Amino acid sequence: MKENFISVSISPDKMNAYINVSEPKFESESEENYTYTVDEILKxxxxxxxxxxxxxxxxxxxxxxxxxxxxxxxxxxxxxxDGIDGRIEIHFEHEVNYKPIILEDGRVDYRNLNLIQSVKKGEKLCTLIQPVPGVEGMNVLGSKVPPREGKLAKLPVGKNVVITEDGNFLVAGLDGHVSYVNGRISVYPTYEVPGDIDNSTGNIEFLGNIVIRGNVLAGFSVKAGGNIEVWGVVEGAVLEAEGDIVIRRGILGNNKAVIKSKGHIAARFIERSYVEAANDIMAEAIMHSTVKCGGSLILEGKNGLLVGGISVVGKELVAKVIGSQMASTTIIEVGVDYQLKEQQKKIKAEIDETK
Structure with a gap:
């Protein structure tokens, strides 16, 4: 009489099965030629x-x-x-490089930053790519194994944009400038001033972007819900933007200019001004000014000069020349969150008032 034993084990995830076939043992020589059969093992x-x-x-x-x-x-x-998650395909340049181009002669080109990207009403801004369905599996027990299905992406709806009827596209709701900020696509109208900001225009306040093809004269203010771009010089004026500020020539502040941006600031030069940006500040030269930025302070080009004043920098400072024996003291603080520092001062002042 033969003795045989076949053991079967199954992995915890039920995706693999293992077999161990023991060597047969026989009671008589006549049975020694016995072998297991396929049907026997399958059973x-x-x-x-x-x-x-x-x-x-x-x-x-x-x-x-x-x-x-x-x-x-x-x-x-x-x-x-597993399925593949849906995604958004954006049809405009949304990763803008704010660093100006350094020309062969060492000068910095602030004229071609392409800060404002214009779109027409109805222009396609992004496409919703649908998720790819998963394919179910099967374990060794013959049970279906469901896949992880791809997640549906959401259109990044911001201001002045429209979802098409089929729900697959986002288009511009008006003519203007498109931006992609904090995961949302918005279109802002652009207000253009053909010349200077002076008595003929008065102060300007606009919810979208502002482009000034001339100078901003002393004593005037420009406030934008988007970006500000000035083709000329800013004198002792006030500029405030929810977005970025680009001044193609520079700032002659005469200790009166106040420039504040919740994005980046780029100017050819900054002189005797107060300049504050939540992100980076870029210039070829900064002289006798108070400069505060949450990002980096980058001085490049032919001069790369930082002389006098106070500079409070959140990340890094890049410059060729810092300070001068012939000029006033240059004070620098790096790795300092100026916004947090100002909040602390405000809280301290409020506490002092209650004493």
Whole structure:
């Protein structure tokens, strides 16, 4: 009488099954030529619930080569294929490089920053790419294994944009400047001043972007809900922008100019002015000014000069020349969050008032 034993084990995730076939033992010599059969092993696998992914080639090798007393993988399930998340495809340059171009002669080109990207009403701004469905799998027990389905992306709806009827596109709701800020696409109208900001225009306040093709004279103010771009010089004026500020020529502040941006500021030069930006400030030269930025202070080009005044920089300071023996003291603080510092001063002042 022969004694045979076939053990079956299944992995915890039920995606693999293993078999261990013991060497047969016989009571008589007439039974010594006995070998296991395919049907016999399949029956044992079926009794243990293994119904899918059985490798018949391996099974036959176990029998023919008498691969006894060893654990061998006999079945493998099909793993599910996860779906691919949907995504947004943006059709305009949304990663703007605010660093100006350094020309061959060392001068810095602030005229071609392409800060404002114009779009027409109805122009396609982005496309919603639908998720790719997953493919379900099957474990060795013959049970379906569901995939992780791809997630549906959301259109980054901001101001003055429209979702098309099919829900797959975002288009401009009006003619203007497109921006991608804090994960949202918005279109802002652009207000253009063909000449100077002076008595003929008065102070300017606009919810969108402002482009000034001349100078901003002393005593006037320009406030924008978007970006400000000045083609000429800013004198002792006030400029405030929710976005970026670019001054193609420079700032002659005469200790009266106040320039504040919640984005970046770029100017060819800054002289005797107060300049504050939440992100980076870039110039070729800064002289006798108070400069505060949450990002980096970058002085590049032919001069790369920082002389006099106070500079409070959140990240790094890049310059060729800092200070001068012939000029007033140059004070620099690097790695300082100027906004937090001002909040602390305000809180301290309020506490002092209550005493």
């Amino acid at each position: 044992v696998l079926n009794q243990n619930g293994v119904k899918y992914g059985i490798d018949l080639t391996v099974l036959e090798q176990i029998i023919n080569k008498k691969l006894y007393n060893q654990t061998i993988k006999i079945a493998e399930g099909d793993f599910p294929v």
